[in-house]
Amino acid sequence: MKISDTQKKWDAIYQKAVDGEHSAVRVLLENQHLLPDAGTALELACGMAANARFLAQRGLSTTAWDISEVVIERLQASPAMKGLAITFEGRDIVQQPPEAASYDVIVVSYFLDRSLIPLIKRALKPSGLIFYQTFTQTYVNEGGPRSRDFRLADNELLQLFGDYQVLAYREEGRVGELQQGYRDEAWIVAQKP
Numbered sequence: 001m002k003i004s005d006t007q008k009k010w011d012a013i014y015q016k017a018v019d020g021e022h023s024a025v026r027v028l029l030e031n032q033h034l035l036p037d038a039g040t041a042l043e044l045a046c047g048m049a050a051n052a053r054f055l056a057q058r059g060l061s062t063t064a065w066d067i068s069e070v071v072i073e074r075l076q077a078s079p080a081m082k083g084l085a086i087t088f089e090g091r092d093i094v095q096q097p098p099e100a101a102s103y104d105v106i107v108v109s110y111f112l113d114r115s116l117i118p119l120i121k122r123a124l125k126p127s128g129l130i131f132y133q134t135f136t137q138t139y140v141n142e143g144g145p146r147s148r149d150f151r152l153a154d155n156e157l158l159q160l161f162g163d164y165q166v167l168a169y170r171e172e173g174r175v176g177e178l179q180q181g182y183r184d185e186a187w188i189v190a191q192k193p
């Protein structure tokens with residue numbers, strides 16, 4: 001099968017990546033009390049899968065997908081993932097989005113493809129939770145993608161999940177003392193009706 005340019009790009013990045021301690025993102029760490037005790041979780045575009053690891057350690061039966069076969073092979077061999085209930089799969093989530101009503105929890109960090117949002121929503125079971133965190137178009141510090149297409153507009157996560165019950169949301173833009181607080185990113189935890 002032909003390898004896409006996106007996969008080639010990420011495979012090259014993960015060939016060079018060094019192993020190290022990767023932490024789950026803040027939207028999960030700061031809102032972990034909202035997670036169910038059991039059920040199914042999916043991390044999309046997982047990269048080094050720190051979020052999937054966290055979800056599995058919390059007792060969720062976890063699936064993690066990334067387009068890069070290189071990172072998936074590394075994860076499958078990683079001692080940090082040993083013994084955890086995580087299924088890793090190399091998968092282009094735009095070409096092969098998740099099946100409908102399949103997951104209690106879906107986590108996405110530092111990945112934005114707006115065409116996938118309806119499919120992510122469809123993939124959650126009723127009462128399922130989305131945890132989403134990524135870069136914003138309004139920022140204080142450099143970092144993250146340069147293209148605005150891959151960054152959230154002001155309040156965009158709230159709009160994208162406006163038909164959900166919003167349980168937690170954070171976005172501080174450029175208000176107040178800029179060297180303090182939570183800048184450059186937004187996060188949301190929201191529940192499907």
Ligand SMILES: C[S@@+](CC[C@H](N)C(=O)[O-])C[C@H]1O[C@@H](n2cnc3c(N)ncnc32)[C@H](O)[C@@H]1O
Nearest residue numbers: 010045046047066067068091092093094109110
């Ligand atoms: C900036 S990294 C973020 C990785 C991880 N979510 C994190 O927070 O560290 C973006 C990830 O999206 C993956 N990716 C890009 N396009 C994808 C696609 N179409 N399907 C699945 N994964 C994709 C890349 O391989 C990469 O691991």
